[in-house]
Amino acid sequence: MQSRRMKSLRLWLIFAVFSVALVPTIVFLGGWWLAGPYQGTNGVFGMMGAMYRDALAGHLSALVLLFGPLLLAAIWIIAFWLRRSIGAGEAPESPQPQPGQGQ
Secondary structure (H helix, E strand, C coil), X not given: CHHHHHHHHHHHHHHHHHXXXXXXXXXXXXXXHHHCCCCXXXXXXXXXXXXXXXXXXXXXXXXXXXXXXXXXXXXXXXXXXXXXXXXXXXXXXXXXXXXXXXX
16 A cells, blocks of 8 residues: 555656646747747746746746646546545436335
8 A cells, every 4th residue: 555655646746847847838839839939038948937936936826837737637536536436427226116106
């Protein structure tokens, strides 16, 4: 059990690092494609620096942007776990008619 938890934690940490590293690059490329070249200094690295500074300052928009993929994965995992624990997909049993009741 311990090994499985460590593997799961390691996987989440790797996903978090990729999320924080790749999201600014994807945002930069998407903005370049939709709105044109970035007008700040140092291109993608200038935008990444500004985004990381805002996240370290506690701006909610930067934090949600950087950790959005991780948040979506966590919500998906929780929904899957809830679906399994509730037993969704199982048809409820129909009540049996009692003696003396009409059909």
